[in-house]
Amino acid sequence: MATKLKHQQQDSQAGGNVVALSRCTTQGCNKKTDLLTFCNEHYEWFKFGLINKKGERPTDFDKKFIAFQKHKKQAA
Numbered sequence: 001m002a003t004k005l006k007h008q009q010q011d012s013q014a015g016g017n018v019v020a021l022s023r024c025t026t027q028g029c030n031k032k033t034d035l036l037t038f039c040n041e042h043y044e045w046f047k048f049g050l051i052n053k054k055g056e057r058p059t060d061f062d063k064k065f066i067a068f069q070k071h072k073k074q075a076a
């Protein structure tokens with residue numbers, strides 16, 4: 001009986017545990033993400049200031065992107 005109950009609970013959890021996946025908001029990227037509004041890659045961009053919260057690029061994106069690439073090389 002106990003085993004059966006446990007089994008039923010697991011079933012209902014699996015069925016009711018629907019996580020609303022959002023998608024990366026970055027232009028040109030449509031990866032699914034369950035983390036904030038960016039995929040892993042673009043979350044790094046956001047942290048580095050390459051994109052804003054909406055996934056939009058600043059006017060000096062190119063300059064920042066070069067700096068970001070240098071930064072990544074140094075970190076690796």
Ligand SMILES: [Zn+2]
Pocket residue numbers: 024025026029030031038039040041042
């Ligand atoms: Zn992305």
